[in-house]
Amino acid sequence: MAKCPRCGAEVKEPVKTWQLVSPLPDSEGRITITVMGSFVCPNCGYRWRGKVSILKVGPDGTTEILQPGKRRRGRRKKKRENRPKEEGTVIEIDISDIYEEL
Numbered sequence: 001m002a003k004c005p006r007c008g009a010e011v012k013e014p015v016k017t018w019q020l021v022s023p024l025p026d027s028e029g030r031i032t033i034t035v036m037g038s039f040v041c042p043n044c045g046y047r048w049r050g051k052v053s054i055l056k057v058g059p060d061g062t063t064e065i066l067q068p069g070k071r072r073r074g075r076r077k078k079k080r081e082n083r084p085k086e087e088g089t090v091i092e093i094d095i096s097d098i099y100e101e102l
């Protein structure tokens with residue numbers, strides 16, 4: 001879900017998506033794949049590009065989906081709360097929450 005930067009109308013899906021793969025793994029050895037989207041506002045016809053979601057793919061094949069937050073601070077905070085590595089279930093719950101938001 002994205003919002004038109006021009007008129008504020010909500011756009012449910014991008015008309016086109018593509019992926020940007022970061023060649024360098026992060027501190028946990030995970031590769032970051034950013035899904036970009038091209039949006040067209042149904043209300044005013046404005047076109048723009050934005051991030052749709054961010055995938056973190058670990059060396060063991062685990063994938064975490066992050067939704068790009070509007071505020072960076074909030075996203076970082078949330079990420080830290082989900083940090084405990086021992087509890088894989090916490091991360092799974094987080095992913096389903098994100099899907100509900102989408």
Ligand SMILES: [Zn+2]
Nearest residue numbers: 004007041044
């Ligand atoms: Zn618009």
